[in-house]
Structures are given as structure tokens and as C-alpha cells.
Amino acid sequence: MRIAVDAMGGDNAPKAIVEGINLAKKDFPEIEFLLFGKEAEIKKYLTDEVNVTIVHTDEKIESDDEPVKSIRKKKQASMVLAAHAVKNGEADAIFSAGNTGALLASGLFIIGRIKQVERPGLMTTMPVFTGEKNAGFDFIDMGANADNKAEHLLTYGILGSFYAKKVRHIDNPRVALLNNGSEETKGSELTKAAFELLSNEPSINFIGNIEARDVFDGGADVVVTDGFTGNAVLKSVEGTAQAIMGVLKSSIKDGGMKSKMGALLLKDSLMGMKDKMDYSSHGGAVLFGVKAPVVKTHGSTGPDAVRNTISQIKTMLEEDLVKDLQTFFEESKA
């Protein structure tokens, strides 16, 4: 099991990435790591070189580089070399905390898509707040595509269901379609057509429509949407959480001594709250529908999240997720 790691991607690279790999090396001695980036900097943080191969390169993709152009121009960038390692069979999966668009482009254009998946989708496991440990739902497409057809949404239902079964070990995962109402008759032209296709797909447990308001209640294991809406929902969730936290902080600040004492007493609870809302325990976002696991974590990721994402990739590889998917699509089209 060999994972190609873009050691230079993310705000705290290579420190946070290499420290995460140190943790993963301890927990998963069966994995070999190929670290792409500046050798001297990587070595500064690496505890030892057991199961590690460093592939030195000075070039890297910046967070504001134009995705498709940059992977074409920066042929020696750490991310691009890591993707080529997967394409050439030197590694089984790629991990990066760098430029999302560039990683999507690397997945699509270097590693390549599974033949029957016309439009790979970006998927992440979002937390739900039902109190159960590790509860969540797989949300796909979070924004790899700006325009999707109903057939793509059917594919996302199949992909998400595979992931929930194989990686999250959920029996018969409940697949729902994000829509503007829960009734069967609701929807845009796109979601109405997708509803029809999902309803008629025998390989998944389609439970109908779900509204964005209700996704956090644990009513579905997989939530399917087009990339434009998925992107808008994800960013609304982020924006709202940020806004509420900002208002909470400023309210405490403006509330004087009494508020500050209150906040101090509440500190443990607020930290517990942060933990409950943290979805890095589920790992990173997966570009799903390409020929190998392509996995992204947040640019501001820390060592623990890197370790969790490596654990997620390990499960995907152990379960042979991509190969099973390919077999499924070949058999269902036959």
C-alpha cells in the first residue's frame, strides 16, 4: 500500500503534513509513503525514514494558481509529480492539502476518470449532530462541477452508497436527493429527472428528497446534489458557522467582566462543541470517480487531520473501492 503525498500543499506545509505522516507511520506500519517536495525541509520534520521515500522537487502549486494552467505549466510541482506517481503505478493513491482546483485537475487529467463516470464528483463526509459518535452523511458533488445532468446525480448516488458501505461500514445506506422540498413532486427540472433515475436504480436504497435544513439531523447517509448547489450549500454552512462564532465572540467581548467570566466557565463546553462539529475525524474530501483515491484536506489542516485522512485512504485501498466500482459499472452496463 503506497500513498503519494504532496508534502508542499497547504498553509502549514511541509511541517503539518510531515508531522501528520509521522503519526500515520506509527499507526499504520504497513503503508509506504512517497513524499514529494523540498527534501531538506521535509527531513527537518520527519522522525525517521522507515517506509518513506522522499522525491525532491523545488516547484510547487500555490493556493491562488489557476488550476488547469498550473498543472500544465508546473510539470515538476510536488502535486503534479505525486499524481504522475499514481498514474504510473508507483503509488496507489494521492493525498494533498493544497490548491483544490489543481488537485481536481490532476485527478481528472493525469490520473483519469473511470470510463463510465462521465463527471467525477467531490465528496466529503459531513457531521450530523444527533449525538452518535462519528455520525455523518456523504455529500456529493460538493463542487467539482458547475453544471450537472440528472445522469451524473444518479452516478453520485451509486458512488456515495459504495463509499458509505465500504469505508463507513454502513449496511444498506440511505441515499437522499437534496431538493427544494421533501415531497416527491418537488424540484427543478434537474432534480425531478434525477429523482426518477435514482428511484429506478436497484443497487441503492433511495429514500427520496431531503431539504438542506434537514441534512444535519441524520436523516440520510448519502446526500446527492449537483456541484453548483453543493458548493453553495457547503459555503453557506461555513459562512453561517463563521458568522455565528464571530457574533458569539463579539457579544462576549462587549458584555464586560460578567460575560468574560461566563465564557471562561464555559470554555470546556465550547471546546467540546468544537469537537462535535469537527469533521476532520472522517478524513478529507475525495474526488470520486477517478482511477485511484484522490484525497484533499483543508489547507489549514493540522497533523491529526492528516493522520485521519491517511487512515481514510487506507480503508479505501483495503476495501479495493475503486476496483469494485469499476467492476460494478462494467457489469451494470453489460
Place this chain on the structure above:
Amino acid sequence: MRIAVDAMGGDNAPKAIVEGINLAKKDFPEIEFLLFGKEAEIKKYLTDEVNVTIVHTDEKIESDDEPVKSIRKKKQASMVLAAHAVKNGEADAIFSAGNTGALLASGLFIIGRIKQVERPGLMTTMPVFTGEKNAGFDFIDMGANADNKAEHLLTYGILGSFYAKKVRHIDNPRVALLNNGSEETKGSELTKAAFELLSNEPSINFIGNIEARDVFDGGADVVVTDGFTGNAVLKSVEGTAQAIMGVLKSSIKDGGMKSKMGALLLKDSLMGMKDKMDYSSHGGAVLFGVKAPVVKTHGSTGPDAVRNTISQIKTMLEEDLVKDLQTFFEESKA
């Protein structure tokens, strides 16, 4: 100035509605109210009948009634009668806290749309958290339509800009297009086409794309989107806020005595926070593009929100918003 009020719409009707009308009567003695609903129940809460005409009816539309069917079948429902009063010129605007879909249908099919507005949109003023009093942005379409064309989004830009100018008294309001990236080249087929149209519209101050993450930062006065995305964004915001508040509550509860004391000390700040996030001060949601103000508040609305919404309708009527819009469209198409 005569406002037709569906006294039976909403969870706490007619009590909350009539008590709100009592407040509005005191603040705005120049308004005449037509209250549609059960006379005996309305009278129970009404302080006096100055400037009030009660139109008795026993029928009402329930919150789970199918919108279009119900306004056709329940011809004597309080909402339907109120809409007909506007159509017949007996009232200048309609207000309801009842079934949103039925109110939209009443607006479209009974009151009717402005000739040049192919698809009226639902608009509300959302709060921003910049600390300025009454800061907010007008969000249109929040979900009156499941499918929109680029031309509709152009119309929403014009409608939102009119509203921000006339009702919120903002000079040269900044109009932005909700998109999956802030760069000019980003977007779906729909938003790319809408970007083009909005850019070329001389009557508005179009400032480009905005992401859902950034709308609460006060970067725009009007945010334009299609009804499907608008609905998803709005429900994501609601769902996230609810989820965070739920987690906060349970974290405090699970945190024992220390947390409870902290929460007690923080109570004032938390209430202040609730005020900052409350957008009922801006009034209700407007079905925009029909021949008279059609305004909706939340079903769980209280008397203060009813009063604020009446104040909003008053401004719309004083400014002759609908007539000015009609003139604008007639002149621009000429």
C-alpha cells in the same frame, strides 16, 4: 393606505397577528386595515376598531395544504379573500404569516404579475454581521421558482436594486451575483449568462460575483440567485444555525454546574447575539414582481415582527415601489 391582512395565517393566529396590528395601529394611524378571518376570535384580541374593517370568514388555508389547489378550492379562505381585496382595488397590499406556497400562488394567480416580469421572485433582507445597525442584503429569489433563466436573474437584480434604494434608502446599491467563485470566469452556464446580462444593465450597480461564504460580510446590498439555489442557501443557513445552537445547548447541559453558571453569566450576551441575528426588524419576505406588495412573515411570528412588516409595507406603498417599477419596465422596453 389600506392593507389586507390574513388574520388566520401562522402558528399563533389570530392572536399574534391581531396583537401586531394593535401595535401597528398605534404607530401608523394613517393606515386602514382589512382583517380577514373569524370575527369573534379577531375581536377577542383587537384593542379597538378604529381604522379596522373585519371581513368575517370561517375558511382558512392550512400550513400543509397544497398551494395551488387550496387557493382554487377554498374560495372563502381568509388569504384568498384578502388577495381578492387587493385585486379589486379595495386594498393596496396583502400581508400573511400563513402557507408560503399558497401566498405565492395568490400573488401570481389572483393579484397577477407585472407584465414585463416573467417570473416574480421571493425576496428578503438578510442580516449581515458587520456591527452596523440594520445592515443587511436583499436576497432574491429565495425560492419562488424551481428553475430560472438568466433573464430572470437580470430582473431580480433590477427588482432588488429598486427595493434597496426605495425601501432601505441605500444610494447606488451594490448588486452581486451568487456564484461558485468570485472570479469573473466562474460559474454554471446559467450564472455565466446572467453575469453577462447584469454587467450590461445600465440601471444597476453590478459589482460581480459573490460566494455564499461571503454574503454575511456586508460585501453587497443585493444578492441575486435562482430560486433553487436561493432556497438551498436559505435552508442551509437555517439548518446550520439551528444545529450550532443545539450543540451549544447540549454542550452546556453536559458540562455540569460549571457550564450552567457560565451560561447564566453569559445570558445577556447570548440574548444580544440573538438580537443581532434576528432579521425580523427588516420585515417579511416580499413576492416581488406582482402588481401590489405581497408580504409574508414567518409562521411562528410574534406581534413585534407583524408590526415591523406593516412598517415595511407602509414604506413600499409610500414610495410607490410597484408603480415605479412598472414605469421603469415600460420605458426600458420601449
